[in-house]
Amino acid sequence: MSASSPSSTATTIAVLLSFSLLGIPAWAYRDYFTPEQKSQLANIRTVLVEVLALTDKGTADADPLVQTISRRLREIGYTVVLNRDDPHDVVLRVKCEQQKTWEGTTAAGGDADLPDAPVRLWKGPACQLTYLLKGMKIKWQKEVRTEFEDAVAAAQAAHVADPGAYALDQLKEELERHEFPLFLAAEWGQPERLLALLDAPDTSQKRKILIISLLGEMQADEALPKLKEVLKDRDLATQALVAIGNLGRDSIPLLINILNSSPQIEIQAAAAKGLGQIGGIAGDASVVPPLLAKLQDPHTDWVVLTEVAWALGKIPDKRSIQPLYDLDRKLQAIRDPENMVLKQLKEAVFWAIKQCDTWDQYS
DSSP states (O other): OBOOOHHHHHHHHHHHHHHHHHOOOOOTTOTTSOHHHHHHHHTOOEEEEEEEEEETTEEOOOHHHHHHHHHHHHHTTOEEEOOTTSOOSEEEEEEEESSOOOOOOOSSSGGGGSTTOOOTTOOSSEEEEEEEETTEEOSOOEEEEOSOSOHHHHHHHTTOSOHHHHHHHHHHHHHHHOOHHHHHHHHTTOHHHHHHHHHOTTOOHHHHHHHHHHHHHTTOGGGHHHHHHHTTSHHHHHHHHHHHTTSOGGGHHHHHHHHHHOSOHHHHHHHHHHHHHHHHHHTOGGGHHHHHHHHHOTTOBHHHHHHHHHHHHHSOOGGGHHHHHHHHHHHHTOOOTTOHHHHHHHHHHHHHHHHHTTGGGTO
């Protein structure tokens, strides 16, 4: 059992934090969609864009916002129309306001927990994005906000006379940066658009990380070959492994191989996490023996052991009970209250024991 150096510990904590951010519920295939609606979403090609711009003085010119939104959608291959009479597959509605009028989701749970969901307490400049499929408003919302909440004070600080115009101009800049087109492609179940961007030479590293996480959340099996290829990129390998962990049983052999062969601690940890995800969701106990082998290997790093313990706890199995107790005894003998990695490992092992040692209640 080997301890981590301070530098590797800091890196790994950052990686694990990114795991927690990426581990959100998949939203691309909601249960309330019928098979016909899923097919309609997957075949969206032409988008009707409707934008409403409002300031404290009333309705404002929405054309700059329309042009920005339309261009962003065209960049990932959608055809955009602005006339309701033109044929279209879906309607994207955007309302941009100097002061947001609340029309959002519940306080917590469901859509409220998704990235860029409407914030209940935000009353400043914001754009609300929704869409209609065949005339039906879908329970999907994104909110694009400015960095400031008080448009009047912000306009004064920028020496701009009209706070409403300033707020809308700043919202346009936020729409230039926001990744709403990627979220829409994922929501509509169109991984081919995301894969094309992943291959594009001008796609930034930050955007690639988001694309990879979206492909995993979509459970896009067709993305597995590309994600395997991405594993060769050290900067993207961790995110690719998290995504692969969402793709089901077919990725188990790959994850086991990486767990046992990768020289990188963070990659081993991600592979263990992926095995836990698959085993827990699919109820596949075949991942338990390789995880136990890693748990009992005296050379396994504490960070990897932590993810192995969490993974074993997700797949309650009697075979895990004694090895977990054995590890717990060894850990309790180590007194180092300032070591956060050790503390996290102890917590993971304690939790896993609680899950596995109550197995008889569920069998």
